[in-house]
Amino acid sequence: MNNMEFPILVEGLHFAYSKTPVLNGVDMRIRKGSFTTIVGPNGSGKSTFVKNLTRIVHAGKGLVTVNGRDLTSYSHKELSKVMASVPQVTGTEFDFCAHEVVMMGRYPHLRRFQPESDLDHKIVEEAMKATGVWEMRDFPINSLSGGERQRVIIARAIAQEPEILVLDEPIAHLDLHHQLELMRLTRKLTKERGITVVAILHDLNLAIEFSDYVFMMKDGRIYREGPPSSVIKEEYIKAVYEVDVTLIVNPVSGNPHVIPR
Numbered sequence: 001m002n003n004m005e006f007p008i009l010v011e012g013l014h015f016a017y018s019k020t021p022v023l024n025g026v027d028m029r030i031r032k033g034s035f036t037t038i039v040g041p042n043g044s045g046k047s048t049f050v051k052n053l054t055r056i057v058h059a060g061k062g063l064v065t066v067n068g069r070d071l072t073s074y075s076h077k078e079l080s081k082v083m084a085s086v087p088q089v090t091g092t093e094f095d096f097c098a099h100e101v102v103m104m105g106r107y108p109h110l111r112r113f114q115p116e117s118d119l120d121h122k123i124v125e126e127a128m129k130a131t132g133v134w135e136m137r138d139f140p141i142n143s144l145s146g147g148e149r150q151r152v153i154i155a156r157a158i159a160q161e162p163e164i165l166v167l168d169e170p171i172a173h174l175d176l177h178h179q180l181e182l183m184r185l186t187r188k189l190t191k192e193r194g195i196t197v198v199a200i201l202h203d204l205n206l207a208i209e210f211s212d213y214v215f216m217m218k219d220g221r222i223y224r225e226g227p228p229s230s231v232i233k234e235e236y237i238k239a240v241y242e243v244d245v246t247l248i249v250n251p252v253s254g255n256p257h258v259i260p261r
């Protein structure tokens with residue numbers, strides 16, 4: 001298998017919190033430069049999978065490779081150069097100002113005690129402008145609203161200039177305007193910079209509009225995978241979410257659109 005084509009390969013991943021199994025054999029191949037979405041009901045294991053991928057928890061049984069290399073063999077700094085993640089809960093990070101938080105995204109690229117360069121400042125400024133938080137650069141992170149803080153954390157991940165960007169419910173705290181902006185921005189990163197985006201999304205319609213590939217999880221396994229229109233189907237939604245929906249054609253995009261019945 002070509003590592004360049006699939007920077008993330010997961011084989012037979014099992015994981016349990018103490019004795020409760022949560023991932024029951026997850027297999028995934030994630031294509032370079034794709035916008036890959038993970039959907040599934042509450043408790044199906046999406047966040048736990050992402051925590052394994054980003055090493056927030058110690059990976060359980062199975063194999064995860066990133067750029068052809070066993071995930072466990074990466075040092076923290078090596079992995080930070082390749083992968084940036086935006087976790088679900090953006091806890092407060094002491095009282096740094098927004099600009100300092102985003103600058104932390106540059107640390108994996110700096111040697112010890114090396115000061116930030118003009119280029120680092122430029123990258124941080126661009127990331128903050130792209131996420132609409134440049135105006136708040138001097139504000140303490142704790143004084144920002146949940147959605148503003150989320151955008152600062154996303155700016156930090158972008159400033160990290162990763163090859164892979166992992167987002168756990170990135171739009172959960174964002175208003176409609178910023179939801180769409182973030183989806184467009186991350187999609188642009190895949191197209192223009194070849195960044196691979198892996199995002200957990202609850203909104204199936206956004207998943208349809210923005211993803212190249214969807215993994216639908218159920219009970220700690222991949223229930224279905226493929227292009228959005230082959231996965232987000234009435235019968236699969238019924239089987240996984242236990243709700244009846246109707247799919248209509250989105251009059252703007254021409255894609256399927258989920259309407260709860």
Ligand SMILES: Nc1ncnc2c1ncn2[C@@H]1O[C@H](COP(=O)(O)OP(=O)(O)OP(=O)(O)O)[C@@H](O)[C@H]1O
Pocket residue numbers: 017020022040041042043044045046047048049
């Ligand atoms: N730290 C933990 N300790 C013990 N059990 C946990 C822990 N975190 C998650 N779980 C359990 O693991 C299961 C999967 O949780 P996970 O957060 O991965 O699901 P999810 O698909 O991301 O759900 P959601 O859509 O609600 O975010 C749930 O039953 C949850 O209660």
